[in-house]
Structure formats: C-alpha cells, structure tokens
Amino acid sequence: MASRDLVGYDYIAAGIGLKGAQQAREYRHRHDDYPKPVNPGQRSPLFRRVDADRYIDAHRKAGAPENPTPEPIKIDLTKLVDFSYFADALQISLKTAYKYGTPTSGQYIHGFPEPVTPAGVRTPLFNKLEADVFIAGRRAAAENQKGRVRAAAIGTTALAAAQEIYRLLGREVNLEDRGQLQEVLFGDLGLPSTSTTSRGPSVATAALVKLQETNPHPVLHQLLVYRGAITPEVE
Numbered sequence: 001m002a003s004r005d006l007v008g009y010d011y012i013a014a015g016i017g018l019k020g021a022q023q024a025r026e027y028r029h030r031h032d033d034y035p036k037p038v039n040p041g042q043r044s045p046l047f048r049r050v051d052a053d054r055y056i057d058a059h060r061k062a063g064a065p066e067n068p069t070p071e072p073i074k075i076d077l078t079k080l081v082d083f084s085y086f087a088d089a090l091q092i093s094l095k096t097a098y099k100y101g102t103p104t105s106g107q108y109i110h111g112f113p114e115p116v117t118p119a120g121v122r123t124p125l126f127n128k129l130e131a132d133v134f135i136a137g138r139r140a141a142a143e144n145q146k147g148r149v150r151a152a153a154i155g156t157t158a159l160a161a162a163q164e165i166y167r168l169l170g171r172e173v174n175l176e177d178r179g180q181l182q183e184v185l186f187g188d189l190g191l192p193s194t195s196t197t198s199r200g201p202s203v204a205t206a207a208l209v210k211l212q213e214t215n216p217h218p219v220l221h222q223l224l225v226y227r228g229a230i231t232p233e234v235e
Contacts, residue, residue, distance in 0.1 A: 006038065006046045015056035017064030033058060038116035038127060048116060080116065080125040089135045089176060132176050133158040140228050161226040168219050175226060178203055191215055205229050
C-alpha cells in the first residue's frame with residue numbers, strides 16, 4: 001500500500017483549517033463521522049485518505065486548502081496482513097481465502113474483516129488484530145463441531161479482550177501463535193501446565209479453561225474471552 005493511501009492528524013488539520021495535529025486529535029470527540037484509524041490503539045493513528053477526505057469535506061473551515069498535501073507516512077506492516085495470512089492460519093488455499101473475504105462470492109463469510117486499503121487495491125490489507133479475531137472464531141467454530149468448545153463471537157468483545165491482554169502484559173503478542181502463548185502463560189506468568197503435548201504445555205481451550213479454574217489469572221481470563229470460551233464480566 002502506497003503511503004499516499006494513508007494519512008495522519010496533520011493531514012486532517014490542514015484540510016479542515018486547524019492549527020495543528022493536536023486540534024485534529026481533539027476533534028475525534030466532536031463529530032460522530034470522524035474517520036476510524038486503520039491501526040487502533042497505536043500512538044500515531046493512521047486513517048484511510050478517502051475517509052479523511054470525506055470528513056474534511058464535511059467540516060472544512062473557510063479559507064482552508066481544498067487539496068492538502070499529506071505528510072509522508074511510515075506504514076507499520078507488522079500491524080497489517082493480506083489474504084495469505086488468513087490462508088496460512090486457516091490452512092486453506094489463497095483462492096479460498098479470497099472467496100471468504102469477497103462479499104459477492106458464494107463462499108463469503110459474514111464477519112470477515114473489512115480491508116483498510118481503498119477499494120480497487122490489487123492486494124487488500126487488513127488490520128492484523130481483526131484478522132486474528134476472525135481466525136480465532138473460525139478455529140473455535142471448527143472445534144465446536146467436534147464437541148470441544150462453543151463457537152466464539154467475532155466482534156468488539158474479542159477485540160477488547162485482546163487489547164486488555166496487551167495492556168496487562170505491557171506488549172503485544174500473537175494470540176494465534178502456540179509458542180508465544182506458551183512463553184507468556186507458562187514462562188512469563190509462571191502458570192502451571194494442566195496437560196502436556198509433544199509440543200509442550202497445552203494451550204488448547206479445554207486445557208486453559210481447566211487452568212483458569214485452578215489458577216485464575218486476568219490474562220488467562222481475557223484469553224478465554226478472546227476465544228469465546230467464556231463471556232466477559234459485566235462491571
């Protein structure tokens with residue numbers, strides 16, 4: 001994705017006619033139509049330029065330039081993934097992954113993440129966190145068909161659970177990576193293993209449910225919410 005496809009607060013500020021990026025940041029709380037960032041939770045949010053232009057057109061002040069020049073954007077590709085990421089994680093062909101994510105396809109799956117790239121881009125990119133939530137839901141649904149766990153709900157609940165895990169750990173981890181989960185749960189947090197496989201301590205949902213019952217931990221709780229194995233606590 002070219003840098004011109006994404007913009008930051010400076011671009012919105014220049015387009016509307018504000019003094020700087022800080023004012024543009026404050027405008028998030030003023031208007032319901034403020035563009036959504038493609039990298040939520042990051043210190044320097046990025047927005048699709050087409051969304052920013054739509055917002056600017058609706059709120060431009062008198063005398064503001066009609067065609068602001070976007071500042072160069074450094075895209076953190078570690079936060080974005082393409083269709084091959086879904087194909088590898090779900091062990092399906094790339095062609096099938098495209099069909100899952102194409103609304104006009106007969107195999108389209110409701111809830112597939114929306115691409116953050118503008119329409120028409122040859123290689124659409126997706127928010128990695130949203131992709132991981134979708135993948136977790138598909139895996140949980142497959143497990144449910146075998147009678148092990150119920151299907152996970154894909155949406156804001158799982159996203160919030162993942163973000164809470166990152167906050168508790170103080171860093172991001174790949175919640176779909178067995179090795180990273182083993183390192184976090186049984187290494188960093190020092191939790192005991194309830195069962196062991198040939199690849200180390202089990203991180204299967206059933207094993208983690210049992211572990212949470214005997215050794216409750218907030219990270220483990222949020223991981224089970226993320227997987228859809230338990231419901232989030234209502235405060």
